[in-house]
Amino acid sequence: MSYISSVNTVGSLVGDIRSGGIEAGASLGKKDFLQLLIAQLKHQDPLAPMEDKEFIAQLAQFSVLEEIQGLNGSFLDFIGRDAYYQDMNSAMNLLGWHVKTDSGKEGIVAKAGFKDGFWQVFLEDGTEIHPLEIIETKKVNK
Numbered sequence: 001m002s003y004i005s006s007v008n009t010v011g012s013l014v015g016d017i018r019s020g021g022i023e024a025g026a027s028l029g030k031k032d033f034l035q036l037l038i039a040q041l042k043h044q045d046p047l048a049p050m051e052d053k054e055f056i057a058q059l060a061q062f063s064v065l066e067e068i069q070g071l072n073g074s075f076l077d078f079i080g081r082d083a084y085y086q087d088m089n090s091a092m093n094l095l096g097w098h099v100k101t102d103s104g105k106e107g108i109v110a111k112a113g114f115k116d117g118f119w120q121v122f123l124e125d126g127t128e129i130h131p132l133e134i135i136e137t138k139k140v141n142k
Contacts, residue, residue: 030069033062088112090131091119100136101129108140 037058091112099121100106107123114120121129 030062030066033065037062087119087131088114091121094121094131094134094137096140098138098140099123099129099134101133102135103133105129105133 040058094109095112096109098106098108105123105127107125107127109121109129110124111122112119113122115128118130121131121134123129
């Protein structure tokens with residue numbers, strides 16, 4: 001790829017950013033990477049085309065990017081499941097305990113369940129409480 005083609009490609013990207021075509025600070029994705037690669041191939045100097053090594057290196061970078069994105073997705077799934085089980089564990093551990101909330105609700109936790117996307121605890125009188133509302137707990141001796 002010639003120096004002038006590289007400058008033109010980068011210049012058009014800068015122009016896109018300034019004109020609002022690409023949001024400043026936005027990250028580039030797979031589609032953007034492939035568009036840049038295609039633009040490089042289209043605008044390369046036919047007398048001095050991109051070397052195989054350079055092309056292979058860019059494809060390897062693309063492959064690494066895809067793998068990192070896959071790992072990131074897996075990691076986020078893991079964190080989500082971990083948070084779910086931590087919330088479940090917190091709710092289950094409150095069974096049989098006397099709890100008090102910041103809004104004044106209080107009573108003994110009779111059951112726990114998953115409702116509306118969150119783990120909830122339910123008092124003996126049926127009052128529903130999100131565990132994050134609880135400000136005080138006390139073990140009940142039965």
